[in-house]
Amino acid sequence: MINDDITGLQFHPLRDSLYEEMHSRPFQVIPSPARVSHLALMADDIQRVSQFEHLQELFEILGATPPTTDEVCAEYDLGAFRIRREKHLEFTTYTFIHFDAPPRSDPFASTGVTPLPSGWLERLPGQVVTAFHLSVEDSGKSEDEKLMLPRVKSYFEGMRLVGSSPQQGDARVWTSFRLHSDHFGRFLICNKRMSDSQLGRLAQRLMEIETYRLMTLIALPLARACAPDLAKMDRQLAALTQRLSEGGVIDEQAILGELTDMAARVEDYRAKTTFRFTATQAYHELVLKRLAELREDEVSGHLTVTEFMTRRLTPAVRTCQSVGERLEDMSKRIDRVSDMMRTRVELSIQAQNQQLLASMDRRSKIQLMMQHTVEGLSVAAISYYSVGLIKLVMDAIYDSGVSFNKHLALGVAVPVVISSVWLATRKIHKHFLALAKEQRDADLADEKARKEVSK
Template identity: 60%
Template sequence: MSAKLSSMDFHPLRADLYLELHSRPFQVIPCHARITHIAVMITPEQRQQQFEHLQKLHRMLGEPWPEQEVSCYEHTIGPLRIRREVHMEFASYTFTNLETSEADPFTETGISPLPDGWLDQLAGTVVGAFHIEVRPSTQDALSELAFMRKYFEGMRLIGSSPQNGAARVLGSFQLHSDQFGRFMVLNHEMSDSQLGRLVQRLMEIETYRLMSLLALPLARDITPRLNDMDQKLATITQSLADNESLDEQALLAELTHIAARIEAYRAHSTFRFSATRAYHQLVLTRLEELREDEVSGHLTISEFMTRRLTPAVKTCEAVGERLEDLSRRVDRASDMMRTRVELAIQSQNQQLLSSMDRRSRIQLMMQHTVEGFSVVAISYYLIGLLKLVLDGLQDTGVIFNKSLILGVAIPVVMVLVFLGIRTIHHRFIRMARRQ
């Protein structure tokens, strides 16, 4: 009796995790087929517009249309197979024309069966667009190459024999007069499933190659500005090293401006450079899966990509690393400037404290001087009061020597006043020390 799991608690994403590996199955392509692949960059709004446009295509062809969007949609309508895949920042359309025809290669393509005008109204920005002609091999290598070269408008070709010679692939990796790229696949001994996997890898190599190169114009645009900022930063750093007399506020403002520009470039380019690395890795993986053999007189696709694509990707990576390096250097220069400003402020504060200390000592000396005058003034007024008292006593008839009493009272009063002022002074000093 088999065990049942119906009572167990399942993760809500369990089914999606199983389906993810089967969400983009390889196509099965017959030996004679004409394929057109188009990669279109889209915004979230354009993604919905594209899905509605796909529904419109089904209505135009008299077929039931899909009700819900999926990451990979495939449907065959007569001789036309439609496949749409939605990726992170682009959507790809693969149109396969399965109708038998004796026409020359690229005369009829995968988009030939589409209704007039439908493709022109497709929302988004086209990045990659190319035709693939799949034909059976004649088993004659020389005649095959001569046959294939005729349909690439005299352009230099790149090609190989993938899967240990089971097929032959040639392409130019350039735009032709119809603004599409071109590839030709001659099948020697592949099954329809193997041919579908080979064609899928070719489409992914070309699409991911173009997507990875989107960062190259950005890197070229940023580089001269980085050179300018690098030179300014080097001048500022050298000035700090030479310990010159500097306008710290002006230099800090310049460093802040440089830091702001670097952060703006990083915000604008980080995603694009990261995407370039990811797409480049996908290209390398697909190239390994091709298992190419060399076709005499032609660069293999792997050799071409290594020679042309890898340096471009390395350039983008170098610019990204340079942005990070400049950001770190600006941070260090800013730290040095802030330290320099803080030391200058501390020096000013020390000078200010020294000046305040000198003024305090002068005020203390003045205070002692004023205390001496205060003793005399207070004693003078107290003796005056004592004289008034003695005058009043004399007027009442009391007999005494007023001059003698005043003479004796003057030093006594001055001593008492001095002691009283000193006591008050020391009391305030003790209060200040306790605080």
């Protein structure tokens, strides 16, 4: 018999949240027809708190119970009106779905934000990046494509259309990828054979494609702003490298100053662009994945969504990638040239030190010769004064009645005194030389120990 009781097991504290993470952003179920409006707003933590408070205010205005928990992804059904709010790393998305929109000849005359109270949407905190309307319409299976195209084009204010037939022809998708007179973009889904769940997944993919497309392109103006200065620094660095390769007399301090200035500017650009360029790559990968999931078929005479994205979006991403790689390459080149300059300066300093040491060596020899001369003079002077003192002592002893030959005694004392003074001076000299040798040996031992530690 299998024991189903596992309450005694120790579970990881994140186990439940890991299970729920896979279901945190479920696909929506959208019937046909429906009016959908989608907005993506860049917001910081403070603005996100304000956004949730603003959402609670909407519920109070509509007479519904406001939500109490600010979730990562939440859907709120208000009868014929649904609100979906999702929080992402950099932005927050709002999806407004109006199910009971009155049938009109223009599918964008009524939108997903039509049921919102006047002024509420305009006061939504954050910076709007994506804002577009998506209209879901039923389309007859036998409707003539030639008759449908003029009517669809009128919905997009005569703009050039991008269209495709996703999911093996079960629907038609039309868009212009442009802003219209209401400052919103527009998507039109003409449903043929798709269920509500399939429509929800298709609409979700289109909303993510448009949102991630614009988030991808945010880095393009930044890349374009960096490119001219990078080209200027590249020429400046090439000129410096050429001057170093030619040799000759150069101003090391001036060149190091130029290199330091360029390094500071490059690091400033890297600090401003690294996250943005990395995010661009991530968003672009998401766009490509969502495009692959569409499984588009071509509509005669029109670019598909995938073709349009590949032609327009990919070069922008490559531009950002190129500028990012140029920044990395420029930083490495500046480091290499700086290393060469530091090596050149160190060699120059070593040559100066060698000249200084040679000059010090010559001065030391002169000082040593002068010292020997001074030592000889000192021996003579000390001996002279010592013999004078001995003479005074001898005179005192002789005057006291002791009879001896003063001249002979003084003559004998002179070489003795000179020898004693000379020996004492040499002994002191050897003592100081021994101390200097001990200090030098100690310094050499410390230097050897530091080298071994560094290895």
